[in-house]
Each structure stands twice: as C-alpha cells, then as structure tokens.
Amino acid sequence: MAADWQWENAAAGSAAGLATVSFTHPLDVVRTRFQVNDGRLLHLPTYKNTPHALFTIARTEGLRGLYAGFYPAVLGSTISWGLYFFFYNNAKERYLRSRAELTPGLHLASAAEAGALVSCCTNPIWLVKTRLQLQTPQQARPYSGFHDALRTILREEGWKALYKGLGPGLFLQITHGAIQFTTYEELRKMVIRFRTTESEQSFNSGVNSLDSIDYAVLGASSKLAAISMTYPFQVIRARLQQRPTIKGIPRYIDSWHVAKETLRFEGYRGFYKGITANVLKNAPAASVTFIVYENVLNMLKLTRRKDI
Numbered sequence: 001m002a003a004d005w006q007w008e009n010a011a012a013g014s015a016a017g018l019a020t021v022s023f024t025h026p027l028d029v030v031r032t033r034f035q036v037n038d039g040r041l042l043h044l045p046t047y048k049n050t051p052h053a054l055f056t057i058a059r060t061e062g063l064r065g066l067y068a069g070f071y072p073a074v075l076g077s078t079i080s081w082g083l084y085f086f087f088y089n090n091a092k093e094r095y096l097r098s099r100a101e102l103t104p105g106l107h108l109a110s111a112a113e114a115g116a117l118v119s120c121c122t123n124p125i126w127l128v129k130t131r132l133q134l135q136t137p138q139q140a141r142p143y144s145g146f147h148d149a150l151r152t153i154l155r156e157e158g159w160k161a162l163y164k165g166l167g168p169g170l171f172l173q174i175t176h177g178a179i180q181f182t183t184y185e186e187l188r189k190m191v192i193r194f195r196t197t198e199s200e201q202s203f204n205s206g207v208n209s210l211d212s213i214d215y216a217v218l219g220a221s222s223k224l225a226a227i228s229m230t231y232p233f234q235v236i237r238a239r240l241q242q243r244p245t246i247k248g249i250p251r252y253i254d255s256w257h258v259a260k261e262t263l264r265f266e267g268y269r270g271f272y273k274g275i276t277a278n279v280l281k282n283a284p285a286a287s288v289t290f291i292v293y294e295n296v297l298n299m300l301k302l303t304r305r306k307d308i
Contacts, residue, residue, distance in 0.1 A: 027281035034274030069132035087114035115173035124162035219290030232271035
C-alpha cells in the first residue's frame with residue numbers, strides 16, 4: 001500500500017511538472033540570459049528588461065529562440081517533479097512512523113533530502129538546458145540539440161563537465177525546495193485550521209474544502225518565499241554552466257570565483273539579474289504545479305479507494 005501511495009505522488013508530480021514547463025519556457029530562456037550576462041559577453045545581446053528581451057528574441061531568433069532548450073526543460077522538469085514528490089513523501093512517511101504529526105523541522109528535513117537526491121540525478125539535464133538557452137545565431141559551433149550537446153560535452157570536456165554547478169545547484173535544491181515545501185505545508189495547515197475553526201468541522205473536512213484557487217495562492221506564496229531567499233545561487237549555477245570558450249577555457253573556475261567576479265564587476269545587483277523573469281515564470285508556474293499535483297493526487301486517491 002505504501003509503495004502504491006509513493007508512486008501516486010510521483011505520477012502527480014510528473015504531471016504537474018510537465019504542465020508547468022509547457023507555457024513558461026520563454027521566460028526561462030530570458031531569465032537564463034539575464035543571469036549570465038555580466039556585460040562582458042560579446043555573443044549575448046543586452047536586453048533592457050523582460051518584455052524587451054522577449055520581443056528581441058522573438059524578432060531575431062523566432063519561436064526557436066524562445067523555446068531553446070525546451071526538450072531538456074520538459075525532460076528535467078518532469079523527472080525532477082516526479083522524483084521530488086516521490087522522495088519527499090517517502091521521507092515524510094518514514095518520519096511519521098514514530099510520531100503522530102510532522103513538525104516544521106521534519107517537513108524541512110524531508111524537503112531537503114528530496115532536493116539533494118533530485119539535484120544529483122538531474123544536474124546533467126539542467127546543464128544542457130542552460131547551454132542550449134544561451135545559444136544565439138552568433139554562437140560559434142552551436143549544439144544541434146540535446147543529444148548533440150551531450151555527446152559534444154562528453155567528447156570535449158569529459159563526464160565531469162556534466163556536473164558543473166552541482167555545488168550551488170545542490171545547495172539551491174535543498175534550501176529552495178525546503179523553504180517552498182515547508183512554507184506550503186504550514187500555510188496549508190493554517191488555512192485548513194482556520195476553516196475548520198470557522199465551520200466547526202473536522203480537520204479532514206477542512207482538507208476537503210480546499211479548491212484550486214487555494215492551491216494556486218498557496219503555491220505562488222510558497223514559491224515567492226523560496227525565490228527571495230535563494231536566487232543568488234541560481235545566478236552562480238547558471239554562470240558556472242556556461243560553455244567554455246573555443247579554446248576550452250571555462251569562464252569561471254568555481255562558485256567562489258563566480259561570487260567574487262560578480263561582486264567585483266556588478267555589485268550585489270548582479271546576484272539578482274533576471275529575477276523579474278524568474279518571478280513571472282515561477283509564481284504562476286508554482287500555482288499551476290500545485291493545482292495539477294493536488295487534483296491529480298485526489299483523483300488517484302479516489303480511484304484507489306474505489307478499487308479497494
């Protein structure tokens with residue numbers, strides 16, 4: 001029974017991730033280009049703001065530019081969300097064996113554990129996605145697609161290159177996911193308890209009273225909390241994952257080098273480049289994710305009860 005429950009969560013998470021990526025990818029491309037553009041990159045155009053970036057990419061590169069890296073984004077998001085919800089709920093079940101209710105600290109530990117495992121599994125996919133998103137018509141020796149990028153990276157840089165940015169990525173996954181899911185769970189419980197107190201119903205009745213609007217607000221709120229605290233690590237990871245120069249020289253050596261150079265040339269604002277596109281992408285995306293996740297999960301639970 002427990003195994004079935006975990007796989008239901010994985011299926012719901014994968015469906016949520018797929019739905020999320022489908023309509024937010026152009027903003028992801030814009031965010032990535034803002035993140036790595038330190039004003040010293042000749043092959044990347046400079047954009048004034050998010051609308052200007054979207055318009056410029058659409059005009060100069062067309063739909064293909066707006067959806068650069070879409071395949072690894074869909075693949076990575078679907079796998080990540082599926083694995084995340086699977087690992088997250090597996091951890092929660094393990095902690096619940098010895099207690100009646102999870103504390104915020106245990107929600108945090110469950111989310112951190114899930115984030116670390118997902119980051120290790122999916123880093124190569126995100127690296128390829130980043131490099132494809134940064135390609136422009138002026139790019140020398142561009143990758144023709146996801147599989148060509150993988151082959152080229154392995155041939156020219158070795159398998160270790162697939163794990164560039166793993167350090168900040170790992171820290172980002174652990175902290176971002178932990179903050180987001182802990183915030184989501186605690187806000188969800190607050191809403192349920194408020195409605196339960198108001199209507200004098202049981203806690204389970206309060207759970208059933210939540211609808212898609214509730215999930216949307218809870219998902220967006222938890223995402224904004226996570227973004228505000230962890231965004232600099234996204235910038236560091238994106239800059240580490242850039243393609244080396246034609247001579248094979250990486251632009252940055254490690255996370256500390258990125259932090260020093262960014263602070264030196266751009267100041268603290270450099271760590272928040274692309275945050276507008278990130279918020280525009282992720283706040284509604286988180287809403288859609290949790291709407292799909294909770295509704296798919298409820299549907300699967302209903303189906304399972306009918307089969308018993």
